[in-house]
Amino acid sequence: MFNGKSVFISGGTGSFGRNFIRRLLEQYQPKRVVVFSRDELKQYEMQQTFNAPCMRYFLGDVRDAEHLPHKNVGIRPGEKLHELMVPLDDARMTLEFSDHYTIQPSIRFTNVDVDYAVNGLGECGAQVDETFEYRSDTNPEFLSVGQIADLHAELHS
Numbered sequence: 001m002f003n004g005k006s007v008f009i010s011g012g013t014g015s016f017g018r019n020f021i022r023r024l025l026e027q028y029q030p031k032r033v034v035v036f037s038r039d040e041l042k043q044y045e046m047q048q049t050f051n052a053p054c055m056r057y058f059l060g061d062v063r064d065a066e067h068l069p070h071k072n073v074g075i076r077p078g079e080k081l082h083e084l085m086v087p088l089d090d091a092r093m094t095l096e097f098s099d100h101y102t103i104q105p106s107i108r109f110t111n112v113d114v115d116y117a118v119n120g121l122g123e124c125g126a127q128v129d130e131t132f133e134y135r136s137d138t139n140p141e142f143l144s145v146g147q148i149a150d151l152h153a154e155l156h157s
Contacts, residue, residue: 002028013042019110030054086134095125
């Protein structure tokens with residue numbers, strides 16, 4: 001699945017990123033793995049463990065996408081963040097909540113049991129139909145980078 005592919009991981013120095021990269025390097029031969037995070041110390045520590053030739057580390061914060069020195073990070077002002085967000089193949093693992101969808105991982109990265117059917121507010125998600133897809137032509141409403149930043153600020157204030 002990831003052999004010969006480039007993989008971009010934002011927030012890659014966190015627990016998910018570290019576990020994902022460990023599993024990725026154990027099971028596949030990616031062309032490039034880009035770790036993007038804002039913590040220089042964590043990146044340095046990670047480089048001591050994950051120093052394969054395919055590894056690349058970049059400092060930055062996706063919340064400040066407009067001012068990043070690296071212009072091609074996949075998020076540009078006014079750009080759709082995803083063209084195909086939930087492909088048909090993932091319908092069997094997708095849960096619908098009142099205001100979002102969750103795709104349950106098919107690979108287990110840690111020994112921690114997570115119940116994806118219940119979100120942090122205690123709401124239960126419902127399994128979507130097996131023919132479900134969520135893509136740009138079925139969802140014409142996309143948020144701009146500014147709108148995402150405003151939502152993020154609102155959630156963390």
